[in-house]
Amino acid sequence: MKVFLHGVPETAAIWDDVRAAVDDESVALALPGFGCDRPDGFEATKDGYVAWVVDALEDIGEPIDLVGHDWGAGLTYRIADAHGHLLRSWVADVGNIAHP
Numbered sequence: 001m002k003v004f005l006h007g008v009p010e011t012a013a014i015w016d017d018v019r020a021a022v023d024d025e026s027v028a029l030a031l032p033g034f035g036c037d038r039p040d041g042f043e044a045t046k047d048g049y050v051a052w053v054v055d056a057l058e059d060i061g062e063p064i065d066l067v068g069h070d071w072g073a074g075l076t077y078r079i080a081d082a083h084g085h086l087l088r089s090w091v092a093d094v095g096n097i098a099h100p
Contacts, residue, residue: 001062002026005053007070007094011035014069029056031072050078054086063088070094 002022004015012028012035019026032038032052042048053075057064064087068076073095080090 001060002065002067003057003060004028005066005068005072005075006031006034007072008034010070027060029053046074046078049075050082053079054083057083057086066090068092068095 073092
């Protein structure tokens with residue numbers, strides 16, 4: 001399953017044309033606060049967003065091809081690093097990596 005993560009300040013709708021061109025199943029997640037409500041108790045931090053996406057990926061429960069754009073790319077990097085077992089593949093677009 002291809003899973004698309006949008007950037008900020010965007011919504012999952014940025015992936016509509018791409019998803020229409022993909023010839024298999026896909027889903028574009030609407031990050032909390034950007035096109036969908038924030039769940040009760042949701043922490044709007046990088047770790048909070050990573051945890052939310054990981055929960056969504058675990059619910060999908062099949063090999064994931066994760067595609068992240070902009071802020072979604074940053075989430076993709078973190079998920080690939082800490083939760084790579086959930087992914088079959090990943091790609092990031094327009095995402096910055098900061099080195100300490």
